[in-house]
Amino acid sequence: MFPLTEENKLVAHLLLSSGTCPRCIFRFCGVDFHAPYKLPYKELLSDLQKFLESGKDELVLEVPNPPPKKIRLQELEDGVDNLIRNGEGNISYIEDGSIASKNSNFSVCNVCLGILQEFCEKEFIMKVCQKVEASGFEFNNLVFSVSFPPQLSVREHAAWLLVKQEMGKQSLSLGRTDIVQLKEAYKWITHPLFSEELGVPIDGKSLFEVSVVFAHPETVEDCHFLGTICPDCFKPAKNKQSVFTRMAVMKALNKITEEDFRKQFPCPPESPKTMCTVLEIECAHGAVFVAGRYNKYSRNLPQTPWIIDGERKLESSVEELISDHLLTVFKAERRPFAIELVNPHRIHFTSQEIKELQQKINKSSDKIQVRDLQLVTREAIGHMKEGEEEKTKTYSALIWTNRPIQKKDTEFLNDIKDLKIDQKTPLRVLHRRPLAVRTRVIHSMEAHYMDEHHFRLYLKTQAGTYIKEFVHGDFGRTKPNIGSLMNVTADILELDVESVDVDWPPALDD
Numbered sequence: 001m002f003p004l005t006e007e008n009k010l011v012a013h014l015l016l017s018s019g020t021c022p023r024c025i026f027r028f029c030g031v032d033f034h035a036p037y038k039l040p041y042k043e044l045l046s047d048l049q050k051f052l053e054s055g056k057d058e059l060v061l062e063v064p065n066p067p068p069k070k071i072r073l074q075e076l077e078d079g080v081d082n083l084i085r086n087g088e089g090n091i092s093y094i095e096d097g098s099i100a101s102k103n104s105n106f107s108v109c110n111v112c113l114g115i116l117q118e119f120c121e122k123e124f125i126m127k128v129c130q131k132v133e134a135s136g137f138e139f140n141n142l143v144f145s146v147s148f149p150p151q152l153s154v155r156e157h158a159a160w161l162l163v164k165q166e167m168g169k170q171s172l173s174l175g176r177t178d179i180v181q182l183k184e185a186y187k188w189i190t191h192p193l194f195s196e197e198l199g200v201p202i203d204g205k206s207l208f209e210v211s212v213v214f215a216h217p218e219t220v221e222d223c224h225f226l227g228t229i230c231p232d233c234f235k236p237a238k239n240k241q242s243v244f245t246r247m248a249v250m251k252a253l254n255k256i257t258e259e260d261f262r263k264q265f266p267c268p269p270e271s272p273k274t275m276c277t278v279l280e281i282e283c284a285h286g287a288v289f290v291a292g293r294y295n296k297y298s299r300n301l302p303q304t305p306w307i308i309d310g311e312r313k314l315e316s317s318v319e320e321l322i323s324d325h326l327l328t329v330f331k332a333e334r335r336p337f338a339i340e341l342v343n344p345h346r347i348h349f350t351s352q353e354i355k356e357l358q359q360k361i362n363k364s365s366d367k368i369q370v371r372d373l374q375l376v377t378r379e380a381i382g383h384m385k386e387g388e389e390e391k392t393k394t395y396s397a398l399i400w401t402n403r404p405i406q407k408k409d410t411e412f413l414n415d416i417k418d419l420k421i422d423q424k425t426p427l428r429v430l431h432r433r434p435l436a437v438r439t440r441v442i443h444s445m446e447a448h449y450m451d452e453h454h455f456r457l458y459l460k461t462q463a464g465t466y467i468k469e470f471v472h473g474d475f476g477r478t479k480p481n482i483g484s485l486m487n488v489t490a491d492i493l494e495l496d497v498e499s500v501d502v503d504w505p506p507a508l509d510d
Contacts, residue, residue: 024111120186145210148276217274288341289341291380291504325360330344354375393462395461396498398493416485421442440461440465442460
């Protein structure tokens with residue numbers, strides 16, 4: 001059943017005569033159910049022709065696209081015949097990787113610039129799917145996103161003003177929200193085709209995204225007048241090739257009066273010289289998070305790569321010894337410290353494969369051992385970070401004093417509980433941490449006297465405490481400190497982390 005009614009006929013004639021495609025005509029006639037948009041383009045043109053043929057002898061239109069002229073339906077009929085003859089959806093890649101029509105006689109829609117013509121036909125969908133399948137990503141579903149040229153909003157605004165004016169003559173109204181949005185119509189057509197071709201559902205919550213970016217060479221030409229009338233809406237920004245972004249154009253269209261718009265831009269919009277091109281088709285997968293616990297068996301192994309002024313100071317780090325193996329098997333692109341694996345191409349692993357990966361990490365070095373390796377959610381990482389202030393760490397430190405001490409000089413440390421200290425960012429990390437004063441808590445201490453210049457101190461502290469600085473004071477940047485408490489000059493010779501007291505991630509069976 002054809003979706004347009006007699007009430008829509010005048011608007012449909014008006015739009016078609018100005019160069020608007022059938023699917024955009026549906027949008028401006030408020031057709032908000034999916035089925036008509038999904039029909040092949042050639043079939044749509046044929047059905048539209050049949051619809052417009054009824055009562056053709058009675059209809060005479062004035063099209064306000066200068067120079068004004070009266071168009072009889074026979075001329076429209078001839079135009080539709082030409083569209084049908086030239087409207088086969090033939091697309092091809094050109095040298096720069098963009099997509100264009102093989103048929104130079106193809107009549108490009110003056111509103112959607114070809115988006116609802118060739119770029120939602122099955123041949124184009126197959127081209128995109130070939131890119132997706134060649135990307136090497138694993139996925140069970142996907143989200144499909146598109147970016148359209150910003151002047152589409154300008155052209156749609158012009159068509160809306162035309163149709164609104166015509167409907168006003170019939171005492172009918174057409175608000176901007178009454179028009180079916182281009183992205184909605186595009187989604188109705190393409191989502192079923194993508195799902196069928198790739199064999200997976202389209203899911204807005206999917207971590208795997210396929211994005212297509214469209215561009216058009218006449219963007220600046222179509223939008224330039226807005227920059228003149230509303231210059232405050234178009235401000236150059238870093239990382240933006242053009243000031244004419246979609247948001248900036250929409251902001252300007254909301255400010256400009258209908259009268260000023262009509263003076264500057266033709267209503268209906270003129271037919272474009274060319275159709276859109278595809279700048280890029282990209283695939284990306286949301287981050288995967290891997291968690292576990294580890295023991296470190298070397299004091300010369302830092303937690304993260306130790307690089308100062310571009311020079312590596314130590315050969316490796318805990319982060320690298322663990323993460324390098326993860327990056328390989330997940331086929332991920334980069335490595336934040338939390339072992340957030342960005343854009344992983346592989347995401348499906350059995351528990352046995354994770355165990356084997358853990359064994360591989362453990363066999364690769366005698367400096368670390370990993371246990372309870374597992375995939376976790378972003379939410380679980382968030383819960384862990386929320387609890388960082390509450391978790392505690394237990395340390396063992398070998399301390400030297402500049403003057404001789406006796407056992408009784410250290411015993412008072414055992415009675416100190418929940419000591420609050422203020423730590424200014426240590427000098428040794430000032431190159432990579434912001435300058436700030438942080439309050440931390442030393443929950444308990446236990447001193448074991450060794451000789452007149454050495455004792456071992458066991459500490460239980462709030463996570464994030466700088467232990468070395470708590471011992472030597474860092475030139476007064478940590479107050480109080482062991483040196484000030486004992487009235488000595490103290491330094492730390494050895495430091496070991498005995499435990500991190502947090503019940504995460506869940507322990508796994510061996």
